[in-house]
Amino acid sequence: MHEDFWQARWARDEIGFHQAQVNPYLSRHWPTLGLAPGSRVLVPLCGKSLDLAWLAGQGFAVLGVELAEKAVRDFFDEQRLIPQVDSQGVFRVYRVGSLEIRCGDFFALSAADVADCRGLYDRAALIALPTEMRERYAAHLSAILPSGCRGLLVCLDYDQTRMGGPPFAVDDHEVRRLLGTDWQVRLLEAPDVLRENWKFLQRGLDRLEERVYRLERR
Numbered sequence: 001m002h003e004d005f006w007q008a009r010w011a012r013d014e015i016g017f018h019q020a021q022v023n024p025y026l027s028r029h030w031p032t033l034g035l036a037p038g039s040r041v042l043v044p045l046c047g048k049s050l051d052l053a054w055l056a057g058q059g060f061a062v063l064g065v066e067l068a069e070k071a072v073r074d075f076f077d078e079q080r081l082i083p084q085v086d087s088q089g090v091f092r093v094y095r096v097g098s099l100e101i102r103c104g105d106f107f108a109l110s111a112a113d114v115a116d117c118r119g120l121y122d123r124a125a126l127i128a129l130p131t132e133m134r135e136r137y138a139a140h141l142s143a144i145l146p147s148g149c150r151g152l153l154v155c156l157d158y159d160q161t162r163m164g165g166p167p168f169a170v171d172d173h174e175v176r177r178l179l180g181t182d183w184q185v186r187l188l189e190a191p192d193v194l195r196e197n198w199k200f201l202q203r204g205l206d207r208l209e210e211r212v213y214r215l216e217r218r
């Protein structure tokens, strides 16, 4: 997916992926990771997700990364927060206390940028990317995040022949192939959420599995 695609989606407010509530898998499973209060959490491809605010509200330091400046500005506006804005390398950095969103390309993030991250939260980041970019995304996560880093991955699996992405279908085999060498991967739950998703029901799908994984960097 080219950068222009996402910039255009944000410019036109075509953000069907955005959730009006905190993700229920996050609030259910995050506490089981046992991360120390104050730990820093990387949220790649974060959009303007309310999950950023939830993590910050739980006492974590948050590092979101998002291409679209509109998403970043909307996030702070909607949270009624006034961020300090600076530049750091290729990123524009928006920060309020220990909640920071870097506006720019996730692939420009270095190991030094995330050396103190102990947590990872991916909801709709891996599945936002087409096949070759998913390979690159997973390799980059593994390359930059330190050993012991723990987190959640929320992805979707459905019959990709019935509709194109994003969101792209990512099955269990692919998750383990992409991450299994460098991460311990454990499936936490995999409910079928087709009935609650009209857009997918209309495409004649017979299954829409939401898969939630616990990850731990080896």
Ligand SMILES: C[S@@+](CC[C@H](N)C(=O)[O-])C[C@H]1O[C@@H](n2cnc3c(N)ncnc32)[C@H](O)[C@@H]1O
Residues within 6 Å of the ligand: 006, 007, 017, 018, 019, 044, 045, 046, 047, 048, 049, 065, 066, 067, 068, 071, 104, 105, 106, 107, 123, 124, 125, 128, 166
């Ligand atoms: C499907 S949305 C998910 C957003 C968020 N995780 C959520 O749950 O609402 C994917 C987001 O990734 C952003 N994005 C895509 N490619 C990116 C990249 N290379 N670096 C940073 N952000 C990117 C898009 O602008 C978009 O906001």
